[in-house]
Every structure is written in structure tokens, then in C-alpha cells.
Amino acid sequence: MSAVTLEDVTFTYPGAAAPTLRNVCLDVPEGDFLAIMGANGCGKSTLCKTMNGLIPQFIVGDLTGTITVGGIDAATAQIGELARKIGYVYQDFENQLVRPTVLDEASFSCLNYAYDDYIERGMRALDLCGLSDRAESYIWQLSGGQKHLLALAGAIALEPGVIVLDEPVAQLDPYHAQKTYEVLRDLNENHGKTIIVIEHHTDFIAKYCKSAALMRNGTIAWTLPAHEALQQLEDLEASDVHPPQIALAGRELKHAGALPQRAPLPTTVEEGFAAFSGIPFIPPADRAGSDEGADRTADAGGSSLSADPIVRFRNVSVSYRSVKGAPRRVFEGLDLDIQRGEKIALVGSNGAGKSTLMKLLYGLIKPQAGEILLDGAPTRGMGPDELSEKLSLVYQNPEQMFIKDSIRADIEFAMRARGVDDAAARTDELLGRFRLTELADHDGRLMSGGQMRRASLAIGIALNPPVLLLDEPTANLDIGTRQEITRLIADLRGVTDTVVIATHDMQLVCQFADRIIVLCDGEIIGDGTPDEIFMNADVVERSGIRPPEIFAMGQALDCSAACYTLDAFLGCFPAWQKMKEHGVAGERAGAPSFSPSSTRARYAHEYEEGDAA
Amino acid sequence: MMEKLSENIMDKVSIDFLRDQVLKNAYGNDDTPIAQLDPRVLLLWYLFFALVPWFLNDVVVLMGMFVLTAITTRLARVAPLVLFVFALGVFSQTGYMFVASLLFGGDMSTLAPLLVLTLKVATVSLASITVFSGLDPDKLSNGLLWFGCPERLSFSISFAYRILPILMEEMQNILLSYRMRGRAPEHDTFGGKVRWVIYQVKTIVQSFYPLMLNTAKRSRTTVEALELKGYRYAATNMKVLKIKLSSLHAGRREAVFAFVSAAWVACCFACPAALEVLL
Structure with a gap:
């Protein structure tokens, strides 16, 4: 059964010249862990607000098409009824917290919907989010990461089947971001919740999500299993989503002929290890x-x-x-x-x-x-x-x-x-x-x-x-x-x-x-x-900092490698080095170059255009 | 020495300090004997101490009531800043009159009539401080709710306390922007000092514009979140009100508090008569 279905949804904000959502069709099956990717301003947040009824019931505008959440029509259902089907965590989650204490905040919605056992429900939600030991604390005593988890607890207290999170990682440090995702995975796998995240960070998508959709100009370009989605490098780059560095490295190595053309692109360190470990990898001789x-x-x-x-x-x-x-x-x-x-x-x-x-x-x-x-x-x-x-x-x-x-x-x-x-x-x-x-x-x-x-x-x-x-x-x-x-x-x-x-x-x-x-x-x-x-494992471990993915990849292949950029990583492959020399020659002859730096340049150029508009 | 002292004071009096005091006042004392009382009993108690002193003129009775409210204020462990504001308020009401009368040839005899007024003001103020600052905002709003105050008012009270620290932090950063990027006039001479004060006041006034805009931007999420959490829905649902008020409970502790207060006040009233009999 579908948890959320959007059929041909078009939405225009009042006074806006063009619709923000155009003919969106999306079907999220129950138990899915979906990431919605896309550039800033492509309508991701608007899309999510149609799901929980804020659009059109609270934010008016011109909405056509049907939105079904948990079997009920989101556009006409009571907000209260809908809130029991779908929970929402904002990007600026701090402004979402309206009560002074943790337990109060978690149980607030249950109280408002007149559940006699609202305290127990709040506690259960806190428990799921790993905050039960902070129940009596005041909001300002929490760290940023804990506040985010609390916003999540508030959203799941009514036990909705679907939870929507708007850019959960954006304001958190890597350690807390991971913690939030661990909680989400637990909710997804062990409690049967359907999770929808708006996410830019492909490393998190690769690690946690089951499927991913790309939004472009107010419409869904495609929905694919997460693993496949992250291999659509051209589409992702065109939408300002940075593909996993490991997948980019895989593409370069394919161009260099070091990886078979038909092989799937690796997206995580584990997959990367499986794909790259057969290729000669020589970090710069001594760590001079x-x-x-x-x-x-x-x-x-x-x-x-x-x-x-x-x-x-x-x-x-x-x-x-x-x-x-x-x-x-x-x-x-x-x-x-x-x-x-x-x-x-x-x-x-x-x-x-x-x-x-x-x-x-x-x-x-x-x-x-x-x-x-x-x-x-x-x-x-x-x-x-x-x-x-x-x-x-x-x-x-x-x-x-x-x-x-x-x-x-x-x-x-x-x-x-x-x-x-x-x-x-x-x-x-x-x-x-x-x-x-x-x-x-x-x-x-x-x-x-x-x-x-x-x-x-x-x-x-x-x-x-x-x-x-x-x-x-x-x-x-x-x-x-x-x-x-x-x-x-x-x-x-x-x-x-x-x-x-x-x-x-x-x-x-x-x-x-x-x-x-x-x-x-x-x-x-x-x-x-x-x-x-x-290179100091102890410091990295204690502080919870996460070196870039590509660094971890280099380390997995050779523990003495210290590559911080894609170019440095690729430079360790003699095969790629050779292609680069040829590529430069090829470029002179007018052939397109595939070096990642040119991709980056294209990026910046596109962004400038978008910005000026 | 003087420099050290002023530096010390300047270190302490900052927006950070104000924020800390506001929080302390609201939530730092939720384990005091006063905070644990039923808010309805406290509100009734307040009603008595806020009204009755105005109709009394006997210094002894007033003194007795003043002592009682002073004790409850002590029990409520009120934040120092609030007490400072209280002291300032009482002085500005009546204290200065005494000083003025001394300057213009008055003597101790002016003290007695002034004392009556001062005691009235002080008793009523201390009673308010005990109730409104000793109780945490949620209990207070539940109490008000029981007496039939609209739900919006009681929610506003607890929400204000939630939003105040955020507002103050925002204010602090904006003021800092002004301070670091602007340039205050030199304040070595007297004229400079005046210009400096004017400049500071102007800065504070000007920072309200960005403060309000930033807050408005933030509150969009808050309003939507309230909607999703069914706040509007709850306002019309009587069952929610019932659940909220079911947490209120008046028992032995409240009875003891009410009895002690009543006995004390009775003693105060009896005291003048008793003194007359004895003398």
C-alpha cells in the first residue's frame, strides 16, 4: 500500500507568476526511506507542505491534483486527522519548539488532540529518539543535535505512519547528523515508519536511504532506488546535487579504462573498496x-x-x-x-x-x-x-x-x-x-x-x-x-x-x-x-569529526594515503594519471575533457546564471 | 579600586546577564516550597494581599503583612535582578519623598505617614513577585485557566518565556553589530559623555527594526508548527481543558499554607488591640 500518493499536483503561490510545483506525480510505498534531492528553490519544501495539509489549508494558493496520505485526501481532511498520519520536522527546527520543557514539547500535540495518556505518548516518543533521560530538561539546556531529536520526537508523538524531515543534516555537526539518521533508520526498520527526507548530502543518502527522487523545476524528474539514483551523475550535477565523490572517482576511472564500462558506479566506501581494490593505487611515495x-x-x-x-x-x-x-x-x-x-x-x-x-x-x-x-x-x-x-x-x-x-x-x-x-x-x-x-x-x-x-x-x-x-x-x-x-x-x-x-x-x-x-x-x-x-585516529574518534568521504576511501585502499580532494585521490591511480596526460592532449585536439575540475567550473558557471535570474 | 569595581559591574550587566536572570526567574526556582503550591490557592492568596493592604492604615498591621510577604518572597527564591527592580521601584515611589522632605526642613515625623504608603506598595509588590515569579509560567497559566482566563492568554505567558531568551540573543547580536561597526563618540569630556549616551540610546532604538524583522522571519515556522501540533484545534476542545486542569491538585500543603497565612494576618489584626489592653 502507498503511504503517500501525489497525482498530477500543481501549486502556485498567490501572486507568483509561475507554479512552484508542476504536475508532480509521486508514489511513496509504505516502509520506504525516500530522499528528495534538488537545487535550492526547486520546490522541495513546498512539496512536503502539500503532504501535511499546510498547503492548501494554511498557506493558500492555487492547488490542483490529488494528494493522498495514509488513505485520506490531504487537501480536505482535518489538519488534526492528518497530523496523526504524517509528522514534519522543519529545517529551522529550533523555531518549531514551542514549549519550555522537553517532555512538554514531546507531548504537546497529544495533549492538543485530547489524548488522556499524552504524557506516556510523549515519553514513548522521547524514548524512540533517545532523549528519555532528558525529559525534565528545559529546551535551552539541550545541544543543537538534541533539539533536532526533540523536534523529531514531537513529530512522532502522534504516531504518524509517515515522517517528513526538511534537510536534517544542514544545521548539525556530523556526529549528531549521523545520530539523527540512526534514529530514523530505527524508526524505519523496526517501527514500520515511512520516512521522507529532503537531503543534499549524498553520503547520507547512500548510507541510509532506500530510494531517492530528483526534483527539477518543480517536478519530479525520476524516482529510483537510492543506489541507482546516485549513479546518475550528470542529472545530479545539473541539479546542483553533489554526487558522492566515490562515484565521481569511479566515473573518472571508467574513462581511464581502469574500471569496466558496464560495472555499476560505487557510492559508498565499502562498494568503492570492492571496485577499486583491484586497481593499482600508489599514494605519493613517502609521506614527504x-x-x-x-x-x-x-x-x-x-x-x-x-x-x-x-x-x-x-x-x-x-x-x-x-x-x-x-x-x-x-x-x-x-x-x-x-x-x-x-x-x-x-x-x-x-x-x-x-x-x-x-x-x-x-x-x-x-x-x-x-x-x-x-x-x-x-x-x-x-x-x-x-x-x-x-x-x-x-x-x-x-x-x-x-x-x-x-x-x-x-x-x-x-x-x-x-x-x-x-x-x-x-x-x-x-x-x-x-x-x-x-x-x-x-x-x-x-x-x-x-x-x-x-x-x-x-x-x-x-x-x-x-x-x-x-x-x-x-x-x-x-x-x-x-x-x-x-x-x-x-x-x-x-x-x-x-x-x-x-x-x-x-x-x-x-x-x-x-x-x-x-x-x-x-x-x-x-x-x-x-x-x-x-591521520590521528584517536583525535578523529574523540571529536566526532568526519574527514571527507574521499579521504576515508583513500585510507581504506592504503592506510598511508591522505587525499583531501578528488584530484589528489585520482592522482594516486597511475592509470588515471596516464589518461590525464592523454586527456590534455585530447583536449587540444578538441575532444571533451572529463577532468573533475572542469565539472566544477561548469557548476559554478551554472550557479551564477541561476543566481542572476 | 573604583575602576576595578566599575569594570566588575560592566562585566556583569550585559544582555547575557539579563537573559540568565529572566530564565532563572522563570524556571530556576521550581523546587521551592512556593513553586510546589497549587496555583489556584496562590492566586487567591495573591488576591487578598494585593487588595487588602490598600484599605488599611495601621502601621503595625501593615508591617506584619509586609513581613509575611517578605518571607514568602524569600521562600520563592526570586532572582536578584527582580528584587533590585523592586527596591528601585519602591524607592522611586516613596523613598525619595522622605529624602526630599528631610532636605526641606522635615524631620522624623514625616517618616510615619510615608512609611504607611511605602509598606502598602511594598507588600503588594512582594505578593506579586511571590506569585508571578515564584511559580513557573506553566503552573501560573494553568491556574489562570482554571479561573476562566482565555486559553490564548495562558499560552502566551508560557510562550513568551520560551521566546524571550531567543529574542535577547538576537538583540545581543544585533547590538554587537552596531557596536563593532559603528563608532561611538569619544566620552572624555562632559559634552562627549552626553553625546555618547545619546548615541547608545539611538543604537538601541535602531536595533528594533532588524530585531522585529528577524523575529517575524523566524515566527513563520513557529506559527505553522503550532498549527500542525493542533494548537488551534485544542482551543475549542473542552476535553483538552479538562485534561490540562486535572493536574491541579490542592491538598494538605495548600491547607497548611493558607492556615499559616490566615493565622498570621489574624495575629496582625489582633496585635494593636492586644497592645492596648496590655498598656
Whole structure:
């Protein structure tokens, strides 16, 4: 039996010129674990809102076609009846939590639908989501990952047969994202729930989903078993979905003739191992690179005493007041030096102390003990004016950087306040650099996620700060936009001197950072080059960071391999190396090239076009 | 020393601190004897202490009631900030009059009439603080619900407490944006100080625009989620109301509380008469 059926569904938002959904046909069988993929703005969230009756019952618009959920018609059924058939977890799940305590939140819907045993039902839902030990906690005591699980618990408390999640991974660190998916798998396999996720991360799709659908321009292009779906590389790339790096590697190796043409493309590390282990794989002879890297940091460490570091934490201790009981200690005697010109990634799970470290630097939190030296001077006693001469912070939430009613005014604001002479010219230059010229008079809040991000970066570097702090610059973005932001940040290498990024995005880390600082429970458990960190199994294990898939693939083939990019991985295959040389020759002769970098270039180009439109 | 002290105060008085105090006030004291009482009994108790003092003029009786509410406030473990605001409020109501009268040739005899007014204000304020800050918002709203207040009001109370910390965090970040990117006037001279204060006030006013827009953006999800969770549905369903109110229970503890309060007040009323007889 089908859990959800959409027949020829078309939906137009009031006042919109074109329909957001066009003739969508989708059939989700009971017990399925379906991923819906597609570029930002292709109608994925709208599709999900038709399933739970929000469209058309709450959000009006022009809807045709029929939607059946658990045997009832979603467009006309009582929302209450429908809520018992289908649960929904938003992307900005934090705004979905409306009650102060965990158990209250989980049982709220059951109470509203007048179940006498609403407490038991709430507890059962918490139990399924692994939160039963936090039942009495208050919402703000939970970490981001736990809040997400709570939103899920609230959605399943009414025991719906179908659960819809909008981008569950976007705001979570890799460890918590995995945990959420484990819970979903349990619900799917052991409790018979049908699960529908909107997802960009193909590694999660490969690992957990049973089938996948691709949405393009408001319609479903195809629905396939997950495994097959991920092999449709061209379709995925055209829709800004980043195919698994392992599948891309498989395609390249097919072109190189190292893999048989008919073989299915591998999508997970296990499959990749099975497919690639027969092909000669030689990582760059000795790990000279990593040794060199180690030497470099050692040198830097040695010379740091003479060449004064730009930021210095000396024996810093910080604790937060808690609502009840003893204050919570975040840092205890923290020592850290940041050298001029370093590009640093700050990683670690939610709540490890990344934001606190940034807030300390920014003077938003004062340490209870110890001191922080900025360019040799203690930050205590420095006014915000003085601090902002030296550093600039780009928030995780770009909305909070928009204090004026247009992007231009926002970028200009700091320069005008300081009487910079060529403020207008510099603003124009920044608008151009971040491709915002056409949007200059828009309010930042009304732009798309990627545009907001770009604007916030432009605001952040307006004053040419010697130290730039970026908090999760790629969170909540689809892969195409994420790559664009990553590239923009990489471009900053020449512009700003010292950059510190707090992030979960390991691709960004690999492309950008020279030095990785791993935080775990307020302690620095790893500090070194990417090689030193990712090759250290203990650090990876303790901090819950996940190196990019391609790195794990390289490790599976040869434990000394340290490839962070697809090119580096492919470079270890002599067969591919050979084809590349030929390919370059072929390109000169006018033959199409298949190198992944050209794919990436195409991507960026397409994105730009979409954006301008 | 002075510098150290002001630095210390500046460290503490931040939006973070306010947020912490709001949370503490709402939820940090749910295990106190006051918080465990039935909200209906407390509301009735409040009704008495909020109205009766206005009709009394006897210093001794008022003093007795003041002591009682002071004790309940202590028992409710109210957040320091609230007490500070209370003290400030009482002083601004009457305290300054005493100071003013002293300056203009008054003496201790002015104290007595002022004391009566001060005690009235203080007793009523402390009673409100005990009830509204000692109870957690959910219990309070359940109590109000029982007395027939509309469901929307009681939900708003608990939802406000849910949203306040979020609002404050948002406010903090926006203010920080202004502070870091703007430039406050120099405040070494007196004129500079005035300009500085004006600048700060202007910043706070200006940050309301982004704050409201950001909150409006966020609340879209909240409104939809409420709809999905059947909040609107529950508002019209009497059974939901019954289930909610079934958690209310008045027993021995409430009886003891009511008896002690009544006995104390009776003593207070009897006291002046007793004193007369004795003297």
C-alpha cells in the first residue's frame, strides 16, 4: 500500500507568476526511506507542505491534483486527522519548539488532540529518539543535535505512519547528523515508519536511504532506488546535487579504462573498496608532504616566541552561569597562540567550545581568569572600536549582520562611521567582488541563503581587518552554493591576513586550512596540519569529526594515503594519471575533457546564471 | 579600586546577564516550597494581599503583612535582578519623598505617614513577585485557566518565556553589530559623555527594526508548527481543558499554607488591640 500518493499536483503561490510545483506525480510505498534531492528553490519544501495539509489549508494558493496520505485526501481532511498520519520536522527546527520543557514539547500535540495518556505518548516518543533521560530538561539546556531529536520526537508523538524531515543534516555537526539518521533508520526498520527526507548530502543518502527522487523545476524528474539514483551523475550535477565523490572517482576511472564500462558506479566506501581494490593505487611515495607540514608547524611553533603572535590566549578560564546549580565550565587554563597570516579551522562537535572561543576573542565574553592578547595588547579594557580595528566576525546567522535596509548601506556603514575617504568606491568594489551589484538596494533578509552569506562576508571584510573570524560560513547551504562560498573564502587568502573559521564542513577545512584546531569539551585535543589531524585516529574518534568521504576511501585502499580532494585521490591511480596526460592532449585536439575540475567550473558557471535570474 | 569595581559591574550587566536572570526567574526556582503550591490557592492568596493592604492604615498591621510577604518572597527564591527592580521601584515611589522632605526642613515625623504608603506598595509588590515569579509560567497559566482566563492568554505567558531568551540573543547580536561597526563618540569630556549616551540610546532604538524583522522571519515556522501540533484545534476542545486542569491538585500543603497565612494576618489584626489592653 502507498503511504503517500501525489497525482498530477500543481501549486502556485498567490501572486507568483509561475507554479512552484508542476504536475508532480509521486508514489511513496509504505516502509520506504525516500530522499528528495534538488537545487535550492526547486520546490522541495513546498512539496512536503502539500503532504501535511499546510498547503492548501494554511498557506493558500492555487492547488490542483490529488494528494493522498495514509488513505485520506490531504487537501480536505482535518489538519488534526492528518497530523496523526504524517509528522514534519522543519529545517529551522529550533523555531518549531514551542514549549519550555522537553517532555512538554514531546507531548504537546497529544495533549492538543485530547489524548488522556499524552504524557506516556510523549515519553514513548522521547524514548524512540533517545532523549528519555532528558525529559525534565528545559529546551535551552539541550545541544543543537538534541533539539533536532526533540523536534523529531514531537513529530512522532502522534504516531504518524509517515515522517517528513526538511534537510536534517544542514544545521548539525556530523556526529549528531549521523545520530539523527540512526534514529530514523530505527524508526524505519523496526517501527514500520515511512520516512521522507529532503537531503543534499549524498553520503547520507547512500548510507541510509532506500530510494531517492530528483526534483527539477518543480517536478519530479525520476524516482529510483537510492543506489541507482546516485549513479546518475550528470542529472545530479545539473541539479546542483553533489554526487558522492566515490562515484565521481569511479566515473573518472571508467574513462581511464581502469574500471569496466558496464560495472555499476560505487557510492559508498565499502562498494568503492570492492571496485577499486583491484586497481593499482600508489599514494605519493613517502609521506614527504606530511613530514614537511609537521616541520613547518614545528618551525612556526619555535619561532612564535620571537615573532609575536597576533592572538594569544594565556591560561584562560571561562564558565557560564547556569540557571540552576553550579556554573558550567567551558575552558580551564586554555593556552593558544595564533600566528600572523595563519589560516585556521576550528572544528569539534556542537558545544565543544568553538563559539565561546570566538566570543572570547571578540570581547563578548570576558574570561574569569587569564587574559587574551590581541597584537600584544590585552583585550580587556579595549573598547569595541579598538577591537573592530583588529578583527571582524561574520556570524553564523547572516540576518544578524543586516542592520540597515539595503546591502549597500550595510557594507558602507562601518566605513562611513570611521570616515573612510573612498567608502563609496570601496563599497562598489566589494559589491562587485561578491557579485552583489545588482542586489545592492535589496534588504539583506529577503535574499536567498547564498546571497545572504556573500553579503555577510562583504560586510565582514569591509574594514580590511587583520583577523577575520567566520562562524559556520557554509551552514544551511546547498552544495552548489557551498562550493561557491568555499571558493570565495579561498579567494580571501590573498586579501585578509589571518582567518579563523569555526566549521563542521570538512570539505571547506580541507580546501582552506593550514592548521586545524580540534576542540572537545573545552579542551584542545588536536592542533596541527590536516594530515596530522585526520591521520590521528584517536583525535578523529574523540571529536566526532568526519574527514571527507574521499579521504576515508583513500585510507581504506592504503592506510598511508591522505587525499583531501578528488584530484589528489585520482592522482594516486597511475592509470588515471596516464589518461590525464592523454586527456590534455585530447583536449587540444578538441575532444571533451572529463577532468573533475572542469565539472566544477561548469557548476559554478551554472550557479551564477541561476543566481542572476 | 573604583575602576576595578566599575569594570566588575560592566562585566556583569550585559544582555547575557539579563537573559540568565529572566530564565532563572522563570524556571530556576521550581523546587521551592512556593513553586510546589497549587496555583489556584496562590492566586487567591495573591488576591487578598494585593487588595487588602490598600484599605488599611495601621502601621503595625501593615508591617506584619509586609513581613509575611517578605518571607514568602524569600521562600520563592526570586532572582536578584527582580528584587533590585523592586527596591528601585519602591524607592522611586516613596523613598525619595522622605529624602526630599528631610532636605526641606522635615524631620522624623514625616517618616510615619510615608512609611504607611511605602509598606502598602511594598507588600503588594512582594505578593506579586511571590506569585508571578515564584511559580513557573506553566503552573501560573494553568491556574489562570482554571479561573476562566482565555486559553490564548495562558499560552502566551508560557510562550513568551520560551521566546524571550531567543529574542535577547538576537538583540545581543544585533547590538554587537552596531557596536563593532559603528563608532561611538569619544566620552572624555562632559559634552562627549552626553553625546555618547545619546548615541547608545539611538543604537538601541535602531536595533528594533532588524530585531522585529528577524523575529517575524523566524515566527513563520513557529506559527505553522503550532498549527500542525493542533494548537488551534485544542482551543475549542473542552476535553483538552479538562485534561490540562486535572493536574491541579490542592491538598494538605495548600491547607497548611493558607492556615499559616490566615493565622498570621489574624495575629496582625489582633496585635494593636492586644497592645492596648496590655498598656
